[in-house]
Amino acid sequence: MSPFLNQIKPWVSVICISYNHASYVQQALQSVVDQDYPNVELIVIDNGSIDRSAEFITRFTERHSAIRFIQNPVNVGLNRAFNQGLALAEGRYVIDLSADDVLLPGRLSKQVAQFEKLAGPYAVVFSNAAYIDRSGREVGLHYVVDASGHARLPVPSGNVFKPILESYFICTPTMMMRRDVLNELGGYDESLAYEDFDFWVRSARLYHYAYLDEILTQKRLTPDSFSARIVYTNTTLLHSTLAVCYKAFERCVTPDEFRALAGRVRRFIRKAFYVEQFDLALEFGDLLYHIEQPDWQSKLILGLSKLHLPVNKLYRRYLKWSPVLHSAKLD
Structure with missing residues (x-):
């Protein structure tokens, strides 16, 4: 990645982690490939799946040779798998994409544009999301919207350390994060079973967050989901x-x-x-x-x-x- 080009049109690294997501992983990857933003690197990690996830990812990468694919023989945990991808990432911004979620069209362009307009110590741009079921049917929204599609209630932005302690208000897969902040924090804490609350606590004490008031991601809800x-x-x-x-x-x-x-x-x-x-x-x-x-x-x-x-x-x-x-x- 040319540093010059990265200044003009910053690269975005999408780290997609799959564990037994054979039914959804190709849709997740296609949603990255279909983005209208030109400078995207896609890093896919199969985290020891015992279904056909790795097979489907391999087929996809045969059609899109620029994708970097890591196949872990065993599940090393979500946070360690993400850190594997982070070690390879070269983009200015990073998205942590679960292989059962979907990026909606224009997401990368809009979040990068928002980041580039911000002044001050911002580490994250996040947005609204639609919840979908196993079949892809929309079953709700993270933030309820009005007739114009905007969140009905104010969403915390800027210094969000206290709001993060008060409640779960950020839909994790909507986040675009600065890679230098992730590196400064040492990536995700591999001693933990999940990543988001810890990342919020450590980063929000030092940096600000910005909310982009659009639905830019579909988050899939399944009975066997992590949460x-x-x-x-x-x-x-x-x-x-x-x-x-x-x-x-x-x-x-x-x-x-x-x-x-x-x-x-x-x-x-x-x-x-x-x-x-x-x-x-x-x-x-x-x-x-x-x-x-x-x-x-x-x-x-x-x-x-x-x-x-x-x-x-x-x-x-x-x-x-x-x-x-x-x-x-x-x-």
Whole structure:
């Protein structure tokens, strides 16, 4: 990649990670190839799939020889696989694309244009997204829109460190990230089971985020998706969340930031209790005591955690009929 050309039309590195995505990976890759932005490098990593994903990727790369394809013999974890791609990436900007998601036409052009207009320490441009099911049918939007297609409620931009602690508001696959920021942070933390909350905490303390008010990505929701695992007793996601909450605790400065983190920790005390990871609930409680005195609800859940009550089946049954769709998210 010529440094001169990179100044005129910055290169974008799309790192696509596939694990048992045979049904979707070709559509994901085609959505990158079909972008109208000229300077794109596509790096595809099959992370030890046991279905036909690698076969379909190989066929695709035979038609598009510029694609770089890494085939891991075993699953090395999402974060390590992404870092493999990041080590090869040369673009100014990076997109982390799951092989079951889809980039909508014009996404790269619009996000690069937004980045190039920004002044100041911006590390991420993110957007709205449409949720699709396994068949590709749209089932909802990340941000509800008005008649003109714009988000009805304000979306945090600029310094988003406190909003990130307060709630899950960024649809992860919509992000375009600066590669130099990712490199500065050492890429994704490979000791964790997932990437986004940790990246947000570490980057948002130092840099700003910008929201582009358009639907530019389709995020696929499936019953076996990564985030859906948080409702089961064998989930490893909550252990990673506790580690990130401690990172956030070390980075909080203002009373409002500590209060925002406390609210998040209270929610994860409940989540750990619901999946019967009772010792972990108590560990979240220890962190809460470092921030503030727990409210009575949190004290009750912490007390019940010592009894090891079998609550998970009832919790999952509730989620099946509950209209509160965000209850199973990593928020």
